[in-house]
Amino acid sequence: MSWYLAAASLFGALTAILLIGLPAAFSFFAINVVGAWHYLGGEAGLAQLVRNGVAAITNFSLTPIPFFVLMGEVLFHTGVAMKAIDAIERLIRQVPGRLAVVAVVAGTVFSAISGSTIATTALLGSLLLPEMLRRGYHPSMAMGPIMAIGGVDMLVPPSALAVLLGSLAGISISHLLIAGIVPGVLMAAIFVAYVVLRANADPALAPAFEQAPARGWSRWGPLLLYVTPLVLIFVVVIAAMVAGWATPTESAAVGAVATVVVAWAYRALTLSGLMKALLGTAAISGIILFIIVGATTFSQVLTFSGATDGLVTAVRTADFGPWGVLVGMLLILLALGCFIDQVSMMLLTLPFFMPLVQHYGYDPVWFGVLYLIAMQLGLLTPPFGMLLFTMKGVAPKQITMAQIFRAVTPYVLIGLVMLAAVMLFPGLAVWLPKSLLDR
Amino acid sequence: MPVRSAYHLLMQACGVLAAFVIGAVAVLVTGDVVARNVGLSSFPWVVEVSEYSLPLATFLAAPWLLYRNEHVRLDMLLGALPRTVARLLDALADLVGIAVSLVFVWYGVRVIADSRALGSMVFKTLVFPEWWLFVPVPVCFALLAVEFVRRMLGANGLAPSRQGMV
Numbered sequence: 001m002s003w004y005l006a007a008a009s010l011f012g013a014l015t016a017i018l019l020i021g022l023p024a025a026f027s028f029f030a031i032n033v034v035g036a037w038h039y040l041g042g043e044a045g046l047a048q049l050v051r052n053g054v055a056a057i058t059n060f061s062l063t064p065i066p067f068f069v070l071m072g073e074v075l076f077h078t079g080v081a082m083k084a085i086d087a088i089e090r091l092i093r094q095v096p097g098r099l100a101v102v103a104v105v106a107g108t109v110f111s112a113i114s115g116s117t118i119a120t121t122a123l124l125g126s127l128l129l130p131e132m133l134r135r136g137y138h139p140s141m142a143m144g145p146i147m148a149i150g151g152v153d154m155l156v157p158p159s160a161l162a163v164l165l166g167s168l169a170g171i172s173i174s175h176l177l178i179a180g181i182v183p184g185v186l187m188a189a190i191f192v193a194y195v196v197l198r199a200n201a202d203p204a205l206a207p208a209f210e211q212a213p214a215r216g217w218s219r220w221g222p223l224l225l226y227v228t229p230l231v232l233i234f235v236v237v238i239a240a241m242v243a244g245w246a247t248p249t250e251s252a253a254v255g256a257v258a259t260v261v262v263a264w265a266y267r268a269l270t271l272s273g274l275m276k277a278l279l280g281t282a283a284i285s286g287i288i289l290f291i292i293v294g295a296t297t298f299s300q301v302l303t304f305s306g307a308t309d310g311l312v313t314a315v316r317t318a319d320f321g322p323w324g325v326l327v328g329m330l331l332i333l334l335a336l337g338c339f340i341d342q343v344s345m346m347l348l349t350l351p352f353f354m355p356l357v358q359h360y361g362y363d364p365v366w367f368g369v370l371y372l373i374a375m376q377l378g379l380l381t382p383p384f385g386m387l388l389f390t391m392k393g394v395a396p397k398q399i400t401m402a403q404i405f406r407a408v409t410p411y412v413l414i415g416l417v418m419l420a421a422v423m424l425f426p427g428l429a430v431w432l433p434k435s436l437l438d439r
Numbered sequence: 440m441p442v443r444s445a446y447h448l449l450m451q452a453c454g455v456l457a458a459f460v461i462g463a464v465a466v467l468v469t470g471d472v473v474a475r476n477v478g479l480s481s482f483p484w485v486v487e488v489s490e491y492s493l494p495l496a497t498f499l500a501a502p503w504l505l506y507r508n509e510h511v512r513l514d515m516l517l518g519a520l521p522r523t524v525a526r527l528l529d530a531l532a533d534l535v536g537i538a539v540s541l542v543f544v545w546y547g548v549r550v551i552a553d554s555r556a557l558g559s560m561v562f563k564t565l566v567f568p569e570w571w572l573f574v575p576v577p578v579c580f581a582l583l584a585v586e587f588v589r590r591m592l593g594a595n596g597l598a599p600s601r602q603g604m605v
Contacts, residue, residue, distance in 0.1 A: 021517045022532035023510035025501075029539045046546045047553070053543075054572055057494045060486060066461045066496065067468075246472055249489060253468035278458035283509055286457060286500030289493060290510065341511045 003310025010035065010307060011348075024344045028294035035301030052296040057289050060249060061167040066285035067252035068158040071259045072114020073277040073284075075230070076123055078263040078270070081110060084230055085127060087222035090214050097199030097206040099132045100145045101192050107149030108188040109227060111156040112234040113259070117379075121150035121387065125394040138205040139399055140407035141198070147387050147404075148191055148411035151376035154342075155184035155369070158237060158252060161342055162372060164288065168295060169350050169371075171364045173248050174241050175433040179369050182432050187418050194414060226266075233258045242436045291343045299351040312355045322360040326367075329353055330374045330419065337378010338385055345375060369429035370422055377415045380408050453582070454503035460496040464489045484564045491572070498575035502582035505590075533591040540584035547577035 010031060017027045036045035075081040085106040095101050103124050110120050124146045132142035154161050157177035166173035199206040237255040240246040246254065263269040302308045315325060329349070336345050357367050379387040382405040391404055422428045467485055475481040504510050517525040551570045559569035 017532065017535055018513050019516045020528040020532045020535075021512055021514050022535055023505070023512040025510055026536050026539055029543070030535050033539055033542050046542060047550050050543060050546045050550045050573065050576055054494050054576060057497055058490050058572070059493070060490050062493055063464075063468075063489045066493075067465055070461065070465060245476070249486075250468055250472045253465045253489075254472055256465045257469040275455075275458070278462050279454055281461055282454055282457040282496060282500045283504060283507075285461065286497055286504050287509060287511055289497040290501050290504070293497065339513065339515075343511070 003306035006305035007302075007307035007311060010301070010305065018340065024341060025291040025294060028291065028298055028344070028347060032294050032297040032301060035305065036297055039301055039304035040297075048300075049297050052300070053293040056294075056296040057292055059167065060247075061173055062163065062289065062292070063249040064158070064163045064173070064252035065160045065288060066281055067249070067256040068114075068160045068163065069284045070256040070277065070281040071158065071233075071252075072110070072120070073280040074256070074259040074263055074274070075110070075113060077277040077280065078266075078268040078273045080226070080230075080259075080263050080266055080268050081123055082127060083222070083226040083266070083268075084109060085123075087226040090219055091223050093211060093214070093219075095196060096203065096208075097141060097195040098208070099128060099135065099137065100141050100195045100199070100206060103128045103132075103145045104149050104188055104191045104195065107146070108152065108156065108185065109230065111149070111153040111159075111184070113230050114153065114158075117150050117153045117161070117387075120153045121146065121390060122394070124149065125391065129395065132206075133396060135209055136207045139395075139403045141195070141205045142407075143391055143395060143399070143404060144407040144411050145191060145195055147380060147391050147408050148415070149188065150387060151379055151415075152184050152187055154372050154376045155180035155187070157181065158234075158255065159372075160285075160288065161375070162368070163248065164292070164343065165346060165368055165371060168292075168346050169354050169364070169368065171368045172433075172437075175365045175437055176368045177248065178238065178242065178433040178436060179365050179429045180372060182428055183369060183373065183418060183422055186428070187415065190414050190418070191411065194410060198410075229262050229265075230259075233262065288343050291341075291347065295347050298347055302351045308351050308355070311352055312359070315356060316359060322362070325356055325360060326362065326370075326423070329356070330370060333371065333374035334378045334381060337375060338381055341386065342375050342379070345378070363426060363430055365433060366422070366426045366429050370419065373415065373419045373422065377412060377419065380412050380415065382408065382412075449582075450503050450506040453499050454507075457496040457500035457503065460492050460499065464492045487563055487565050494572070495575055498579035501579050502586055505583055505586045530591050533587045536587040537584050537591070540580040540587060543580035544577045544584065547573060547580060551577070 013034070014027055014031050017030055018024065022030070032049055033046065036049045039045070040048055072081075075084075085102070088106045088109065089099075089102045092098055092102050092105065106128075107120055107124055110123060114120055129142055129146060133139070153159065157180055159177065159180060162176050162180055163173055165171065166176045195206075233255055236258065237251045240251040240254065241248055245251075260269065260274065263273075299308075315328075320328065332349065333345065336348065340348075353367075353371075357364060379385050382388060385408070388401070388404050388408060392399070392401060395404070468489055471482050471485040501510075517529060520528070551573045554570040554573065555568070561567055561569050561572070
């Protein structure tokens with residue numbers, strides 16, 4: 001069978017079973033069962049499928065994932081995150097579009113402590129959205145920043161998805177985690193600037209309202225009390241990794257335990273809160289890792305069917321040039337983000353992308369950051385971006401899908417500009433990890 | 440009904456155990472880091488235990504997640520189709536799920552038996568029979584097969600699921 005027939009039937013069958021609603025993990029398993037039987041030698045192939053499944057997740061480079069998720073879940077379920085947001089809200093005053101700015105800043109701080117996109121989005125969506133709408137904020141002013149900043153979580157360490165990308169693509173995980181800082185923070189800063197400019201030009205979008213006066217301790221105290229320790233945890237996790245005191249797994253575990261200790265110090269730690277956080281962590285990491293059970297076999301099936309080699313050779317000989325190929329890969333990610341989750345996206349694309357990255361000699365860390373940004377944008381792109389539907393789920397009933405599209409569009413454009421900027425100026429991504437880690 | 444509540448308890452126990460494994464390993468790894476840095480001896484087996492804990496927690500969590508309809512899936516098409524067609528496709532998906540799970544149960548057992556027969560051992564800091572690593576596979580997939588059958592019989596049918604976000 002020629003490679004394109006193999007590729008077409010593998011991907012066609014996968015799309016079909018995904019569409020009938022079989023969970024993504026099982027859809028990959030199903031393709032793997034057929035593929036392993038056909039390409040990896042019948043019964044021996046199916047035994048290999050089981051061994052591969054266990055081996056794929058018995059991997060030290062994946063162990064930071066549950067701990068990064070746990071950090072966010074602990075802060076979320078103990079209520080410490082709410083206190084931090086409240087502290088940031090007290091601090092930011094007299095700014096046009098104040099609550100939208102609070103959403104972006106709080107989202108960035110929370111990203112720096114939580115490894116999961118969904119925790120960040122859920123937290124901000126449930127906490128700040130109703131407040132903004134009640135204060136007469138225009139829906140696009142209220143929803144846009146929340147959706148946009150949820151995606152930034154993927155870039156700002158600790159990021160479970162960056163760990164996963166590094167592990168599956170063979171990119172240095174500490175480099176990739178640190179490389180996300182500058183683009184992530186920069187993107188958040190541009191979001192803030194955009195919110196302020198818009199609210200300034202059209203105050204009706206975000207009506208100002210009277211706030212209780214806060215000066216001195218009542219304004220700065222909560223920041224010192226509730227935000228500084230979180231930022232400290234972030235700094236310690238990153239510093240331990242950079243200084244080589246601890247591996248990413250170890251700093252992640254220490255970070256997770258530190259958040260529990262902080263919650264305890266605030267007297268916010270309850271047994272039921274801790275249990276909820278641990279169960280939430282088991283759920284989110286279980287969802288991610290169970291899909292990864294199929295990763296090794298899926299890439300082997302693609303290789304043995306000739307699909308990987310055929311497609312990669314076809315792209316190389318088609319002579320699109322290194323930039324053409326790079327843009328093509330990013331466009332594929334943007335399109336895929338409309339349909340499938342981030343983990344499945346990595347499983348589908350990395351077997352093809354990484355050989356091309358090697359062939360064209362791209363810096364893998366730079367490529368990894370571009371990959372994360374594209375993946376994040378894919379989740380936001382109308383008409384099917386997953387985050388848009390998540391927002392529809394938590395938004396009040398009268399909000400229409402069209403309003404959500406309009407709300408997110410400017411942030412998607414900003415994201416695209418950021419993507420282009422990192423493409424043209426790789427230093428934005430690679431400078432920080434190089435200067436911190438490669439001394 | 441006692442069977443139903445026993446099943447519910449079993450699923451809950453899977454989730455709680457997975458959560459406990461993650462929490463325990465976080466504490467263990469932290470303890471190792473602290474011990475090493477204050478000059479006490481380090482425990483090289485902790486790294487290995489944290490590695491093995493991942494498949495354990497994952498295979499424990501999987502049936503619980505399916506029971507709670509939390510595995511990421513695409514329900515865009517199902518939501519757009521007429522209800523009867525959607526139900527039919529959903530049942531078809533469950534059927535594929537059952538078949539896949541049974542393959543993993545069967546070959547999981549075979550891999551365990553083969554590895555035992557060969558006497559394969561894992562030689563790292565911790566030394567133990569290799570087949571121990573594969574035990575969670577058939578157990579997890581057997582539970583998954585049961586859950587898929589339950590779904591096909593109407594439990595959880597077409598309930599909204601987690602959109603593809605993690």
